[in-house]
Amino acid sequence: MSKTFFYLKLAVNNLKKNSKAYVPYIITCIGTIIMFYNMCFLASAKTLGLISDDGSLKMILTFGTVVIGIFSAIFLFYTNSFLVKKRKKEFGLFNILGMEKKHIAKIMFWETVLTGAISLSAGLAGGILLSKAMILLLFKIIAIRVTFGFEVPTLAVVITPVLFGAIFAINFIYNSLTVRLSKPVELLKGGNVGEKEPKTKLFQGIVGLLSLSAGYYIALFTESPLQALTLFFIAVILVMIGTYCLFTSGSIAVLKLLRKNKNYYYKPKNFISVSSMIYRMKRNAAGLANICILSTAVIVMLSSTVSLYIGVEDVLRTRYPRDITVGSSFISDENVEKMNKIIEDTTDSLGIERRNVLNYRYLTVVAFQEDSRFQLQGDSLRFKDSAALFFMDIDGYNKMYNANKTLEENEVLLYEYRGRLPGDSMTIEDLQLRIKERVPAFEGDGNTSAMMINSFYLVARKDDLQKIIRVSDPDNTKGKDLAYFYGFDVNADKQTQIQLATEIRKGLKELGISYYADGADLSRESFYTLYGGLFYLGIFLGLLFIMATDLINNYKQIAEGYDDKERYEIMQKVGMSREEVRKSINSQVIKVFFLPLLAAVIHIAFAFKVITKLLEIFNLTNVPLFALCTLSTILIFSVFYVAVYTLTAKTYYKIVKG
Amino acid sequence: MYLLEVKNLKKVYTTRFGGNAVKALNNVSFTVDEGEMIAIMGESGSGKTTLLNMIAALDKPTGGEVYLNGKNITVIGDKEISSFRRENLGFVFQDFNLLDTFSIQDNIFLPLVLAGTPYEEMNKRLTSVAKRLRITDLLSKYPYEVSGGEKQRTAVARALITHPKLILADEPTGSLDSRSSDELLKLFNEINNDGQTILMVTHSVKAASHAKKVLFIKDGEVFHRIYKGDCTNEEMYQKISDTLTLIATGGVRNE
Numbered sequence: 061m062s063k064t065f066f067y068l069k070l071a072v073n074n075l076k077k078n079s080k081a082y083v084p085y086i087i088t089c090i091g092t093i094i095m096f097y098n099m100c101f102l103a104s105a106k107t108l109g110l111i112s113d114d115g116s117l118k119m120i121l122t123f124g125t126v127v128i129g130i131f132s133a134i135f136l137f138y139t140n141s142f143l144v145k146k147r148k149k150e151f152g153l154f155n156i157l158g159m160e161k162k163h164i165a166k167i168m169f170w171e172t173v174l175t176g177a178i179s180l181s182a183g184l185a186g187g188i189l190l191s192k193a194m195i196l197l198l199f200k201i202i203a204i205r206v207t208f209g210f211e212v213p214t215l216a217v218v219i220t221p222v223l224f225g226a227i228f229a230i231n232f233i234y235n236s237l238t239v240r241l242s243k244p245v246e247l248l249k250g251g252n253v254g255e256k257e258p259k260t261k262l263f264q265g266i267v268g269l270l271s272l273s274a275g276y277y278i279a280l281f282t283e284s285p286l287q288a289l290t291l292f293f294i295a296v297i298l299v300m301i302g303t304y305c306l307f308t309s310g311s312i313a314v315l316k317l318l319r320k321n322k323n324y325y326y327k328p329k330n331f332i333s334v335s336s337m338i339y340r341m342k343r344n345a346a347g348l349a350n351i352c353i354l355s356t357a358v359i360v361m362l363s364s365t366v367s368l369y370i371g372v373e374d375v376l377r378t379r380y381p382r383d384i385t386v387g388s389s390f391i392s393d394e395n396v397e398k399m400n401k402i403i404e405d406t407t408d409s410l411g412i413e414r415r416n417v418l419n420y421r422y423l424t425v426v427a428f429q430e431d432s433r434f435q436l437q438g439d440s441l442r443f444k445d446s447a448a449l450f451f452m453d454i455d456g457y458n459k460m461y462n463a464n465k466t467l468e469e470n471e472v473l474l475y476e477y478r479g480r481l482p483g484d485s486m487t488i489e490d491l492q493l494r495i496k497e498r499v500p501a502f503e504g505d506g507n508t509s510a511m512m513i514n515s516f517y518l519v520a521r522k523d524d525l526q527k528i529i530r531v532s533d534p535d536n537t538k539g540k541d542l543a544y545f546y547g548f549d550v551n552a553d554k555q556t557q558i559q560l561a562t563e564i565r566k567g568l569k570e571l572g573i574s575y576y577a578d579g580a581d582l583s584r585e586s587f588y589t590l591y592g593g594l595f596y597l598g599i600f601l602g603l604l605f606i607m608a609t610d611l612i613n614n615y616k617q618i619a620e621g622y623d624d625k626e627r628y629e630i631m632q633k634v635g636m637s638r639e640e641v642r643k644s645i646n647s648q649v650i651k652v653f654f655l656p657l658l659a660a661v662i663h664i665a666f667a668f669k670v671i672t673k674l675l676e677i678f679n680l681t682n683v684p685l686f687a688l689c690t691l692s693t694i695l696i697f698s699v700f701y702v703a704v705y706t707l708t709a710k711t712y713y714k715i716v717k718g
Numbered sequence: 719m720y721l722l723e724v725k726n727l728k729k730v731y732t733t734r735f736g737g738n739a740v741k742a743l744n745n746v747s748f749t750v751d752e753g754e755m756i757a758i759m760g761e762s763g764s765g766k767t768t769l770l771n772m773i774a775a776l777d778k779p780t781g782g783e784v785y786l787n788g789k790n791i792t793v794i795g796d797k798e799i800s801s802f803r804r805e806n807l808g809f810v811f812q813d814f815n816l817l818d819t820f821s822i823q824d825n826i827f828l829p830l831v832l833a834g835t836p837y838e839e840m841n842k843r844l845t846s847v848a849k850r851l852r853i854t855d856l857l858s859k860y861p862y863e864v865s866g867g868e869k870q871r872t873a874v875a876r877a878l879i880t881h882p883k884l885i886l887a888d889e890p891t892g893s894l895d896s897r898s899s900d901e902l903l904k905l906f907n908e909i910n911n912d913g914q915t916i917l918m919v920t921h922s923v924k925a926a927s928h929a930k931k932v933l934f935i936k937d938g939e940v941f942h943r944i945y946k947g948d949c950t951n952e953e954m955y956q957k958i959s960d961t962l963t964l965i966a967t968g969g970v971r972n973e
């Protein structure tokens with residue numbers, strides 16, 4: 061009992077003595093725990109279901125939680141190993157002055173328990189507080205109709221201590237093994253051995269290069285949005301691995317190459333910076349890789365959720381081309397006339413004016429695509445190969461666009477809404493169609509756009525449409541009829557619109573056919589709920605990650621400051637002026653600081669295309685809008701980044717100057 | 719004109735929290751002619767390192783002046799001083815001051831690189847210096863991989879390689895065994911015969927006996943001076959030992 065107390069007291073003393081190193085370490089732990097808890101909170105909060113009832117959001121968040129978990133483990137392990145290296149000398153002295161390694165391990169155990177307990181309790185409390193504060197704050201900033209409740213999910217409260225307990229345990233095992241496995245002499249020299257020239261890890265570099273290229277390849281060459289959804293996660297993991305490997309080994313390999321070039325290396329400016337950078341990279345690579353990944357995540361999340369939110373009207377327009385949309389998926393010519401009459405009579409009787417009327421006959425065929433061949437039954441039943449063909453009759457098209465295009469038999473006009481259709485002809489089963497012209501975008505019905513598969517809009521003659529019905533519907537389930545769309549805008553409040561849609565529905569019911577009648581305003585609300593929620597989530601995570609970046613940077617600068625102090629004193633003694641020293645520090649600090657941001661921007665550039673594909677799933681096809689959002693997010697983030705830099709650089713210089 | 723002239727040099731260290739001020743140097747004056755080898759002796763804590771730091775302008779004196787080549791270096795600005803130091807002074811530090819991030823070779827190169835010397839020239843100088851100091855085999859190692867004596871020889875090489883006007887050496891034989899320190903002293907004698915001026919702090923009577931002039935410092939003041947004149951090394955050795963005994967027994971001051 062008293063023995064335990066003895067070691068506990070020693071441990072407390074050690075922590076106090078090493079507070080310069082331990083305070084930043086504990087703060088880092090707390091920050092990481094806060095971040096993980098918040099991620100966990102989002103993934104397991106019940107109220108999140110209100111945003112979207114499908115599982116994809118939850119899947120993304122769970123994925124995010126796993127990523128943050130892995131990230132936390134790596135980062136804390138790395139920070140800890142750095143710390144224990146610094147303390148090797150102290151442990152060596154204990155050992156030489158008569159303390160058994162077993163006892164040192166006991167002290168270390170209590171140290172770990174103490175730091176762990178402090179970090180976990182503060183981290184959990186901070187996490188719960190932060191999750192609430194953020195929600196309150198965000199609710200003030202963007203008045204979104206949905207809000208997450210003030211809940212404290214049990215799952216998050218359980219998982220967080222379990223994960224971090226495990227991380228602390230692993231760190232303890234690592235620390236006590238380091239002490240156990242080294243001779244006292246090695247321990248005494250420990251601090252210096254930390255400065256040992258890093259080895260070039262060729263294998264790691266190659267792995268990094270390969271996985272980064274693979275990740276980039278996926279990002280660049282994924283065409284279909286659905287594929288993008290699954291492959292995106294793989295690409296993210298690959299790029300993460302690549303970033304870690306390249307930051308840790310690639311950077312050092314490059315610097316060593318520079319050092320080999322005598323004429324470059326032995327220039328006053330390069331001499332100091334290259335050799336110092338080798339050590340800086342060794343110490344910081346993992347931290348820098350983390351910053352890079354977090355920065356990338358922040359930018360991607362903010363830019364995509366913001367552009368979704370801004371683009372919601374766009375999306376609504378694609379999904380619901382007109383305020384009121386009425387239609388039927390197969391309807392006879394005779395019933396079309398009746399439908400028109402019901403719609404027109406109802407609007408007139410309510411005294412509403414129809415504007416931007418859009419009506420046409422059409423046909424949608426879903427088939428398996430192989431280049432320009434479409435087949436009803438595919439060899440493989442893979443969803444990603446399917447495509448939607450949306451045919452509109454030429455009369456409707458001409459009327460809509462005030463055009464007077466003519467088509468011969470078996471000729472079509474084509475617009476590639478999503479996906480590629482190469483060549484100048486296409487076949488559906490055994491029906492061959494010639495693509496007469498590729499036309500600019502035209503409005504199709506919103507249902508097609510809601511599907512994530514390849515979609516092509518085509519224009520054909522009415523008699524050809526009948527042929528297409530025959531080949532595409534051999535069982536004649538649709539009574540050989542085309543579909544019909546009737547849409548128009550109205551100048552009326554929401555209440556009236558809802559009334560109108562309801563009245564039209566009532567009238568159509570009597571026709572005894574399949575039909576739909578929607579008001580865009582009805583859907584607007586649910587759209588805003590979904591996209592607003594995502595926006596909210598994006599900002600939440602963005603702020604969280606920015607804080608994490610900040611924390612890592614700060615820790616790094618402080619740890620580094622103490623290390624560099626001595627070195628720069630020596631350099632001044634052998635003939636560098638204070639000004640030269642300052643310049644040299646400046647250029648190195650800037651390089652180390654901005655490397656992650658630069659890499660993040662490169663990641664974003666490669667990811668841009670695949671993200672636009674992902675946004676298509678959410679119906680956002682406005683690429684310029686997304687580009688603009690991405691650029692401004694990068695800009696705003698950089699401003700943040702520079703601000704953090706200025707602050708931490710100040711701390712750093714203060715330390716170095718002593 | 720003297721190569722080095724130290725006039726009434728004073729240094730008071732004030733501790734941060736208003737503790738006792740330490741008078742490390744008090745009215746030290748002496749001169750060094752070009753080509754001279756001078757030894758400074760004194761008890762630990764008597765102010766020797768402080769004196770060298772003032773001469774190398776690594777620290778500002780509280781009072782007095784230091785002239786190197788007729789130039790008052792206590793008033794040179796920070797910008798000029800580092801290039802001045804680089805071009806005129808070679809310093810062998812008591813605690814070596816080697817950088818762990820550089821190999822032995824690069825540590826020696828450091829002042830030359832800072833002066834913008836081309837690589838071929840540096841390499842040529844390194845080869846001869848390294849051979850003289852027997853560190854050729856160590857060049858690619860790092861400071862934490864070599865012994866204390868080897869570090870000291872590296873520090874000497876770094877001071878010699880710039881061909882400075884004045885070499886300031888703070889106990890350059892402190893970590894060396896007798897064979898290595900004999901060799902180093904021989905080397906110092908050789909370069910001194912070639913005209914190199916050397917100012918050396920030492921506790922070793924033997925090392926001091928090679929010098930043409932020996933200054934004894936006690937409590938921050940020049941307590942005594944001995945000139946070699948026409949004495950042999952052995953006679954000089956005897957003179958120095960006698961003086962040291964005198965100081966230790968608190969003998970009369972003899973200036």
Ligand SMILES: Nc1ncnc2c1ncn2[C@@H]1O[C@H](COP(=O)(O)OP(=O)(O)OP(=O)(O)O)[C@@H](O)[C@H]1O
Pocket residue numbers: 731732733740741742760761762763764765766767768769812
């Ligand atoms: N930076 C400093 N601040 C305060 N006092 C100092 C400082 N540097 C040296 N001193 C004090 O000044 C006195 C002279 O120190 P100095 O280093 O010059 O001694 P030294 O003669 O080189 O001794 P040694 O032979 O042990 O190297 C000592 O009393 C020392 O404690």
Ligand SMILES: [Mg+2]
Pocket residue numbers: 766767768812888
């Ligand atoms: Mg000294």
